[in-house]
Amino acid sequence: MAGLWVGEAALVTAGRRGRRWPQPLLRSAALWTLKHVPHYPRQHLVVSRSLCSAGYDSNEKTFDKILVANRGEIACRVIKTCKKMGIKTVAIHSDVDASSVHVKMADEAVCVGPAPTSKSYLNMDAIMEAIKKTGAQAVHPGYGFLSENKEFAKCLDADEAVRIAREIGYPVMIKASAGGGGKGMRIAWDDEETRDGFRFSSQEAASSFGDDRLLIEKFIDNPRHIEVQVLGDKHGNALWLNERECSVQRRNQKVVEEAPSLFLDSETRRAMGEQAVALAKAVNYSSAGTVEFLVDSKKNFYFLEMNTRLQVEHPVTECITGLDLVQEMIRVAKGYPLRHRQADIPINGWAVECRVYAEDPYKSFGLPSIGRLSQYQEPVHLPGVRVDSGIQPGSDISIYYDPMISKLITYGSDRREALKRMEDALDNYVIRGVTHNIALLREVIINSRFVKGDINTKFLSDVYPDGFKGHQLTVNERNQLLAIASSLFVASQLRAHRFQEDENSRVPIVKPQVADWELSVKLHDEVYTVVASNSGPTFSVEVDESKLNVTSTWNLASPLLSVNVDGTRRMIQCLSREAGGNMSIQFLGTVYKVHILTKLAAELNKFMLEKAAEDTSSILRSPMPGVVVAVSVEPGDLVAEGQEICVIEAMKMQNSMTAGKSGKVKSVHCKAGDTVGEGDLLVELE
Numbered sequence: 001m002a003g004l005w006v007g008e009a010a011l012v013t014a015g016r017r018g019r020r021w022p023q024p025l026l027r028s029a030a031l032w033t034l035k036h037v038p039h040y041p042r043q044h045l046v047v048s049r050s051l052c053s054a055g056y057d058s059n060e061k062t063f064d065k066i067l068v069a070n071r072g073e074i075a076c077r078v079i080k081t082c083k084k085m086g087i088k089t090v091a092i093h094s095d096v097d098a099s100s101v102h103v104k105m106a107d108e109a110v111c112v113g114p115a116p117t118s119k120s121y122l123n124m125d126a127i128m129e130a131i132k133k134t135g136a137q138a139v140h141p142g143y144g145f146l147s148e149n150k151e152f153a154k155c156l157d158a159d160e161a162v163r164i165a166r167e168i169g170y171p172v173m174i175k176a177s178a179g180g181g182g183k184g185m186r187i188a189w190d191d192e193e194t195r196d197g198f199r200f201s202s203q204e205a206a207s208s209f210g211d212d213r214l215l216i217e218k219f220i221d222n223p224r225h226i227e228v229q230v231l232g233d234k235h236g237n238a239l240w241l242n243e244r245e246c247s248v249q250r251r252n253q254k255v256v257e258e259a260p261s262l263f264l265d266s267e268t269r270r271a272m273g274e275q276a277v278a279l280a281k282a283v284n285y286s287s288a289g290t291v292e293f294l295v296d297s298k299k300n301f302y303f304l305e306m307n308t309r310l311q312v313e314h315p316v317t318e319c320i321t322g323l324d325l326v327q328e329m330i331r332v333a334k335g336y337p338l339r340h341r342q343a344d345i346p347i348n349g350w351a352v353e354c355r356v357y358a359e360d361p362y363k364s365f366g367l368p369s370i371g372r373l374s375q376y377q378e379p380v381h382l383p384g385v386r387v388d389s390g391i392q393p394g395s396d397i398s399i400y401y402d403p404m405i406s407k408l409i410t411y412g413s414d415r416r417e418a419l420k421r422m423e424d425a426l427d428n429y430v431i432r433g434v435t436h437n438i439a440l441l442r443e444v445i446i447n448s449r450f451v452k453g454d455i456n457t458k459f460l461s462d463v464y465p466d467g468f469k470g471h472q473l474t475v476n477e478r479n480q481l482l483a484i485a486s487s488l489f490v491a492s493q494l495r496a497h498r499f500q501e502d503e504n505s506r507v508p509i510v511k512p513q514v515a516d517w518e519l520s521v522k523l524h525d526e527v528y529t530v531v532a533s534n535s536g537p538t539f540s541v542e543v544d545e546s547k548l549n550v551t552s553t554w555n556l557a558s559p560l561l562s563v564n565v566d567g568t569r570r571m572i573q574c575l576s577r578e579a580g581g582n583m584s585i586q587f588l589g590t591v592y593k594v595h596i597l598t599k600l601a602a603e604l605n606k607f608m609l610e611k612a613a614e615d616t617s618s619i620l621r622s623p624m625p626g627v628v629v630a631v632s633v634e635p636g637d638l639v640a641e642g643q644e645i646c647v648i649e650a651m652k653m654q655n656s657m658t659a660g661k662s663g664k665v666k667s668v669h670c671k672a673g674d675t676v677g678e679g680d681l682l683v684e685l686e
Contacts, residue, residue: 063087063137070142075102078140090134094120108134121145124152161198162191164216171219176205182253183208183652187219200654208652222456223294226261228276229317232285235337240273241321247455250365256444258352259316262453268299286332288325319351319411350418351411354441358403361440361468365460367624368403368650369435372396377430384411384421397434399625403651419445427571430559439470442589470590480565481587482521483541483548486530489596490517491554520602522595618685626650628674637665645683
């Protein structure tokens, strides 16, 4: 579409990606169109603003009917040109304008309200109804009135999106044409979700990519997402560098990727690769690129899109082929031919990539977290581990950019080895200062369905229908955690006793009068009696009628602690220890909070009053740090349960905050443009 801008009016058309549509032919103002086009599985919803050339070609097919959303001379001016072009016109008018010239000139006329402009020519609802009633394919706003009204333009855009979605057939995917990373994407199952999806997707697209154009395409339920890496040069050569399995996603953004795919056989792999190369050659593509496919359970594959850039997950391809894709891109850009033939491209071993994010996986599989990395230690000392990152201890994770911390890649001779190395790498990854998604990543790669390769793009919602809850401990794992936590507690008490004299101590110290420590340990609202005794670095711990031997160096200053429990090696992180007995321990990827007291302290603790829980039913707090984009209510408004209260943008993703119950708004504590933190109060209800 043309690149010049006039006011705020918009031209909206639909068509196949890459198809050139004729420019609108009216000079004075841009034209809002609701153009009917043939059905395509994917349609391109283009929102642009155009200054158009004068003149008229009678061979050009434009519109059958245009509604003129104005009055007076400009309405007459537009109608004259429409008549010359053979286009029928619809006039709108107030009740006092029923006999006006522009009404008589038009082929049809619709009254949109009484004389005051706010109730007629600015009455968007009435004008929208007139559009639907008359079947107008386009709206010319003239000047003044609604000609520069963004909200009216958005109403037409949303109607066009609904029409396209109906043509394609629900469900549909609404996505940013310039997008990536899951931003500006929404699935819609009906008209209402299409309107909401259009609103959020276009806003996210404009915010993230500076381009609010959208695609609407058929949404294929329960597919696999498999992509093929291609590499082309300026001499007509192109290769496919095998595939990547990218089906584990949340909010349409990839979480875990691997190469190759466990699902594809050699025949399907070759067919997908050859079609990807054919596409690259058809457009004379010269660089590294990725052709993405959706693949159904019968190995039928459907073209999704081509990303003409380096993908986030490119390292897994580098691992199994031995190629440096960035180096190849630079060589191709300089004009050198490819150095390899298709027969030279191997599949050596297996590679897995986990995207490590500053996110809270317990909130919708990952709402953003911000903060400063107080401690940061990558597990690069382990075999077969690669970490691609751009941060260090002290780096800030802000609300303004993508919250990715790093890409963690492991490589092995086969898939089993690659996954085991990933499990060890995640256990050895130290990230302090921000909430992260290590727990979710670890649970995914050890899940039985994932290990078998039984995955699709709904994997997370299928496995965790009630949301992610962390690792669910077996009885043996629970006893191991209780034994480790008790040993840590006793080790810290013994260390405090060794290094401080009783009269100078500022912390309560339990002097080991006897060899056995009888402890009360609270985990998940359950209280367990644990008896621990030590001999050097080894603790003998009795818990739940089991006896375990726990051995470690007990270096409490180290962020990582290797612990041996009855011959099983566990890598743990003690994130916090408080004088009151509260401890946070990262065990099997998940952080567990335990409360440990001596027998005497536990008896006395029974007399302590518990803090009353906050009543949260009448308040709305921000679940994440971000920027308030819009506030939809004012004090005194009546709201229904589930009604949108405000919209918060975090890391370029927009999130609708809704009322938890019906009621009257008591107070609003935020406005559009405000920066809010996690837990900040947004709105109170009476």
